[in-house]
Amino acid sequence: MFKFIQRFKNFWHNMQLLQYLDTNAFESCVDIMEKVYPGYKTLLSNLIDRHQISIVKKVFAFINENGGTQKLADYYNNADSTEKQSMIDAFNKAFKQDAAFEEKVLLLTKLSHLKGFDILANTLGDVKDNVVVGSIQSGQRTIDDWKAFVRHEQERGSDFKLGILDQIVSQAAKVPEVSDEPKEVEAPNITLFPDEILDQLYEYNGTAFLTLPSLDEFKRIIVRGQHTQKLTPCPGKTAFLYLIIYRLSLILPEDKRSIWYDDILKECGFEKETVRKKASSALESSNDATRKMARRINDIFDDYLKSK
Numbered sequence: 194m195f196k197f198i199q200r201f202k203n204f205w206h207n208m209q210l211l212q213y214l215d216t217n218a219f220e221s222c223v224d225i226m227e228k229v230y231p232g233y234k235t236l237l238s239n240l241i242d243r244h245q246i247s248i249v250k251k252v253f254a255f256i257n258e259n260g261g262t263q264k265l266a267d268y269y270n271n272a273d274s275t276e277k278q279s280m281i282d283a284f285n286k287a288f289k290q291d292a293a294f295e296e297k298v299l300l301l302t303k304l305s306h307l308k309g310f311d312i313l314a315n316t317l318g319d320v321k322d323n324v325v326v327g328s329i330q331s332g333q334r335t336i337d338d339w340k341a342f343v344r345h346e347q348e349r350g351s352d353f354k355l356g357i358l359d360q361i362v363s364q365a366a367k368v369p370e371v372s373d374e375p376k377e378v379e380a381p382n383i384t385l386f387p388d389e390i391l392d393q394l395y396e397y398n399g400t401a402f403l404t405l406p407s408l409d410e411f412k413r414i415i416v417r418g419q420h421t422q423k424l425t426p427c428p429g430k431t432a433f434l435y436l437i438i439y440r441l442s443l444i445l446p447e448d449k450r451s452i453w454y455d456d457i458l459k460e461c462g463f464e465k466e467t468v469r470k471k472a473s474s475a476l477e478s479s480n481d482a483t484r485k486m487a488r489r490i491n492d493i494f495d496d497y498l499k500s501k
Contacts, residue, residue: 221283229268230259262312269316275475275483277319278429284320285327294328295342297321302353322357326428329361330403336361385445386415393493394437401433401490402426415441417456424461432475434461436487439472440494 226233236255240248256262269280288297301321305314328334339358346353395408403425405411413420426434438461442454458465475487 222287225280225283229265230256266312266316275429275432275478276480279480279482281320281323281429285323294324294334297324323428325355325357386441387497390493390497391415397490400427401430401437417453432471433487433490435468435472436475436490439468
């Protein structure tokens with residue numbers, strides 16, 4: 194009887210974990226786990242083919258036999274920023290699309306408190322932060338919504354916290370406001386930035402840089418016209434914006450380059466030397482997805498130069 198109760202508890206726990214997860218979107222997660230735990234993909238495939246109801250238990254056993262969760266934590270902690278972001282994106286995409294942001298955050302919090310998973314607290318915490326930031330950036334939640342959610346959980350006797358909210362407020366305070374007044378600097382002629390380049394770069398709206406309301410607004414930012422938004426990298430995607438800004442600067446003639454470059458870097462909060470050194474970092478990333486996306490961006494400029 195005891196074994197039956199224990200098995201039922203394990204089954205119920207597995208169902209609670211799986212109800213918010215999209216098993217059809219696990220491919221990226223599986224690829225990451227295969228890097229850390231060779232043989233993981235084969236094991237998972239065999240378990241699924243045999244319709245094992247104890248799949249979670251057997252997967253955990255395999256992980257424990259091959260370095261435990263500490264091995265995954267070490268892999269994440271030693272990864273570069275682009276690889277970390279690709280891991281965060283993969284874990285985030287594993288949630289069902291209709292799962293509420295709050296449900297995702299609570300599940301990640303619960304996982305970080307489970308025995309064995311506490312080692313992954315840093316990784317799970319970053320995924321949780323990404324969920325919160327993404328919900329705010331998409332306009333589906335506000336900082337006040339999340340603060341109210343935290344208060345609600347704490348009123349239920351939980352020690353639940355979201356430290357990322359303080360970071361968001363602090364970073365927002367440091368961002369210089371974009372003035373609606375005409376700029377003092379001389380704006381480069383819009384024809385110096387070909388539409389074919391700007392149109393293609395705008396396709397990375399929401400993936401390389403935070404979502405802007407329109408192509409026209411993006412162009413106004415680039416040519417340093419009057420604009421109300423700010424060019425800001427998506428979390429973990431700063432290297433792509435370094436690449437875009439650096440390649441755009443090379444299009445300008447030398448007598449206009451410094452004025453434009455200094456002005457847009459100041460607004461973005463970037464250091465010129467940092468951009469110069471790291472503009473190619475995404476192109477050299479060990480992460481395939483990051484490297485391919487950087488190459489596509491780079492090709493926009495190379496193809497244009499070849500056609501001239």
